[in-house]
Amino acid sequence: MERIAEEEVVIVGAGIAGLATAVALKRVGIRALVLERSDCLRATGAALTLFPNAWRALDALGVSHKLTPLYAVREKSYVTNVTTGAIQEVSLSRNNRGGPITVHRKALLESLAEELPSNSIRFSSKLISFEVEAQAEEGLYIIRLEDGTVITAKVLIGCDGVHSLVARKLGLAEPVNSGRSAVRGLAVFQEGHGLGDEVQQFLDVNIRAGMVPLNDKEIYWFLTFKSTLQGEAMARDPEQIQRQVIENFAKNFPPTYAEVVRHCDLSTLTWAPLLMRLPWHLIFGNVSKGTMTVAGDAMHPMTPDLGQGGCSALEDAVVLGRHIGNSFIDNGRLVPGAVAGAIEGYVKERRWRTTGLITGSYISGWAQLGGDGWLMKLFRDVIFYRFIFKRLVGGADYDCGKLPLLNEQNKPQ
Numbered sequence: 001m002e003r004i005a006e007e008e009v010v011i012v013g014a015g016i017a018g019l020a021t022a023v024a025l026k027r028v029g030i031r032a033l034v035l036e037r038s039d040c041l042r043a044t045g046a047a048l049t050l051f052p053n054a055w056r057a058l059d060a061l062g063v064s065h066k067l068t069p070l071y072a073v074r075e076k077s078y079v080t081n082v083t084t085g086a087i088q089e090v091s092l093s094r095n096n097r098g099g100p101i102t103v104h105r106k107a108l109l110e111s112l113a114e115e116l117p118s119n120s121i122r123f124s125s126k127l128i129s130f131e132v133e134a135q136a137e138e139g140l141y142i143i144r145l146e147d148g149t150v151i152t153a154k155v156l157i158g159c160d161g162v163h164s165l166v167a168r169k170l171g172l173a174e175p176v177n178s179g180r181s182a183v184r185g186l187a188v189f190q191e192g193h194g195l196g197d198e199v200q201q202f203l204d205v206n207i208r209a210g211m212v213p214l215n216d217k218e219i220y221w222f223l224t225f226k227s228t229l230q231g232e233a234m235a236r237d238p239e240q241i242q243r244q245v246i247e248n249f250a251k252n253f254p255p256t257y258a259e260v261v262r263h264c265d266l267s268t269l270t271w272a273p274l275l276m277r278l279p280w281h282l283i284f285g286n287v288s289k290g291t292m293t294v295a296g297d298a299m300h301p302m303t304p305d306l307g308q309g310g311c312s313a314l315e316d317a318v319v320l321g322r323h324i325g326n327s328f329i330d331n332g333r334l335v336p337g338a339v340a341g342a343i344e345g346y347v348k349e350r351r352w353r354t355t356g357l358i359t360g361s362y363i364s365g366w367a368q369l370g371g372d373g374w375l376m377k378l379f380r381d382v383i384f385y386r387f388i389f390k391r392l393v394g395g396a397d398y399d400c401g402k403l404p405l406l407n408e409q410n411k412p413q
Contacts, residue, residue: 017296
């Protein structure tokens with residue numbers, strides 16, 4: 001069989017997890033080829049909020065300095081229950097360590113991609129199958145692409161999202177529908193929005209919405225709600241989504257929210273069901289096999305209620321880079337047996353951490369989208385926001401560690 005290309009490490013998917021993992025490996029001296037099915041970097045979701053744990057990971061990857069001067073830190077959020085008129089001030093920082101920062105998703109992806117050699121990302125590369133070559137002395141993955149290209153690799157890392165082919169090959173159970181959907185978009189005010197820099201959230205029966213100013217002209221907005229067949233029908237039409245949000249879902253919200261939605265750049269508008277991996281599937285499932293593993297949404301898809309999907313993907317990259325990097329430095333090359341042990345260490349470190357984030361995110365969403373009964377209101381307004389939410393947000397005050405230093409003394413030849 002003709003081999004078109006031979007690689008040490010192949011990463012499937014050029015999203016946050018894939019690019020960050022490639023950067024982490026580059027910093028420890030390992031080149032990785034990233035396969036991306038699209039013809040360019042995808043920025044679905046418009047923006048995302050990065051908590052302190054993500055910034056620690058970006059520090060380790062050497063890219064945080066590109067983003068921090070461009071965006072403001074968010075210390076608190078105001079949550080308005082439109083049914084009762086009650087307003088809760090919710091702190092987003094913990095132990096005086098600073099709050100989160102919301103950034104353009106495209107800016108984050110480009111900051112990561114800039115760290116890689118120009119030939120590290122292979123666009124328009126759709127993976128159709130892969131297998132292990134049993135005859136090889138050291139296990140090789142034979143990767144076949146839709147265009148007929150065949151690539152061999154010693155290490156295969158799936159960062160190919162919620163519907164990961166690599167996760168399926170490992171035997172991980174498919175993610176399940178959480179019963180909720182989300183609409184996201186980026187509003188653009190050419191003359192300035194004049195709404196300040198406060199993070200606002202609004203709660204109605206089975207609906208939660210919010211808006212986060214990115215700068216004086218752009219506002220990231222979102223809306224989550226319990227899924228309906230109507231939502232399924234409107235998913236492909238941005239104009240219909242916008243109209244439904246304004247006329248139906250946001251009809252009880254303050255006029256400013258509807259105005260923000262009206263200014264949405266429709267090219268950024270998305271609707272999607274919120275999927276999650278059941279915690280016990282992650283605890284008891286196979287997250288690695290030999291030198292194959294997964295990271296990011298391919299490993300631990302979660303609902304967005306704690307804003308930890310992208311943050312945890314960055315953590316994954318640093319932890320995986322650290323374990324594989326130490327093996328590479330110790331052995332002077334990628335030894336499959338040693339790399340398999342390194343990946344086992346990565347899985348052990350990440351399994352319970354991400355399981356906790358999945359569970360906490362689901363609980364947070366359930367509490368905030370609860371019904372309008374008096375008991376649920378009491379729990380949400382008096383107990384959840386005052387006590388439980390603070391502990392859940394505390395999960396963002398996490399340090400994934402640093403990458404091993406590569407110098408002339410330990411640099412493999």
